[in-house]
Amino acid sequence: MGLSRDLVQTREFFTSRAVGWEDRHPDDDVLFDWAVSHLRLCSGDVAIDAGCGSGRALVPLRAAVGPQGAVLGIDATPAMLREAARLGRQSISVCAIGDVGRLPVRDGCAAGILAAGLLPHLPDPVGALRELARTTRPGARLGVFHPVGRLALAARHKQRDAHAHDMNIDPDRIEPLLAEGGWELEFLDDADDHYLALAVRDG
Numbered sequence: 001m002g003l004s005r006d007l008v009q010t011r012e013f014f015t016s017r018a019v020g021w022e023d024r025h026p027d028d029d030v031l032f033d034w035a036v037s038h039l040r041l042c043s044g045d046v047a048i049d050a051g052c053g054s055g056r057a058l059v060p061l062r063a064a065v066g067p068q069g070a071v072l073g074i075d076a077t078p079a080m081l082r083e084a085a086r087l088g089r090q091s092i093s094v095c096a097i098g099d100v101g102r103l104p105v106r107d108g109c110a111a112g113i114l115a116a117g118l119l120p121h122l123p124d125p126v127g128a129l130r131e132l133a134r135t136t137r138p139g140a141r142l143g144v145f146h147p148v149g150r151l152a153l154a155a156r157h158k159q160r161d162a163h164a165h166d167m168n169i170d171p172d173r174i175e176p177l178l179a180e181g182g183w184e185l186e187f188l189d190d191a192d193d194h195y196l197a198l199a200v201r202d203g
């Protein structure tokens with residue numbers, strides 16, 4: 001895949017952090033379960049984990065769609081997908097290298113998408129949100145999720161000198177961004193220790 005400068009920087013940042021990614025925040029599973037439950041997935045559905053990283057969300061997504069469903073994890077950083085493989089996540093999902101701005105998925109097939117920790121790393125969030133909308137059927141849900149509060153996340157990015165666009169998830173900005181991308185905000189839970197913008201696909 002042809003890589004933009006942003007994506008090269010993103011890869012560099014996450015490559016050095018991939019091994020042991022989940023060990024740094026071992027208690028986040030409960031929050032991931034909670035976020036996935038808001039997608040209201042059913043047995044047999046197709047679910048996507050956009051920017052899946054080590055694939056922590058793939059576990060509750062697979063539980064939600066059951067053995068008849070399909071779960072796809074997409075990430076731009078090969079080292080993150082190697083970590084997902086090391087953790088056995090490829091036995092419960094299809095994990096593929098790719099850019100969420102150009103998903104290898106046909107139109108209208110997904111019933112729900114989780115984008116955990118992703119939006120601050122997107123220089124063109126509207127383009128990516130449109131692409132996510134393209135892959136989903138009308139009424140599908142998208143969870144823009146962080147298992148950490150928005151302000152704590154921004155402080156973490158600053159401390160680590162991350163190339164992040166933290167304003168993408170500002171409370172004033174998220175609703176218009178989602179709307180431009182083809183999503184209607186259902187609710188925003190902007191708590192001290194987590195963030196979830198739950199949206200429904202227009203149309």
Ligand SMILES: C[S@@+](CC[C@H](N)C(=O)[O-])C[C@H]1O[C@@H](n2cnc3c(N)ncnc32)[C@H](O)[C@@H]1O
Pocket residue numbers: 007010011014050051052053054055056074075076077080098099100101115116117118121122
């Ligand atoms: C903060 S990590 C979150 C990983 C995982 N979702 C989690 O919550 O543990 C952000 C992930 O998004 C991926 N990413 C960033 N930009 C991307 C893009 N344009 N397309 C696909 N993945 C991307 C990074 O490689 C990284 O694995």
